[in-house]
Amino acid sequence: MTDVELGFMQVSKAAIRYWIDKLNIPISWDTSILEGDMEFYEWAFLFFNPKYQISMDSTRLQVVKRNELNQLTPYDSPEVKFLILEHE
Numbered sequence: 001m002t003d004v005e006l007g008f009m010q011v012s013k014a015a016i017r018y019w020i021d022k023l024n025i026p027i028s029w030d031t032s033i034l035e036g037d038m039e040f041y042e043w044a045f046l047f048f049n050p051k052y053q054i055s056m057d058s059t060r061l062q063v064v065k066r067n068e069l070n071q072l073t074p075y076d077s078p079e080v081k082f083l084i085l086e087h088e
Contacts, residue, residue: 042081049087 013031020029044061061082065075 044080044082046082046084047087048084051087 016029017031019025020027046059061080063075063077063080064072067073
């Protein structure tokens with residue numbers, strides 16, 4: 001994620017937490033924004049589960065890498081291998 005997208009996620013997280021608290025919704029919600037491990041995979045994977053993903057008209061894939069300031073920035077990869085797997 002770029003810093004702008006991460007910023008959006010942080011604001012969204014705060015908004016969700018606000019409404020949970022304001023409406024006294026009895027749920028336990030982990031408010032952390034997680035980043036995957038730094039392991040590199042030759043393929044990008046999407047696990048499709050029709051129980052949760054009703055419409056799959058389009059999927060956007062963005063490749064990012066860390067710059068010298070440790071920020072995630074868009075990266076134009078010379079090759080992208082993408083695999084969609086059906087969840088059982």
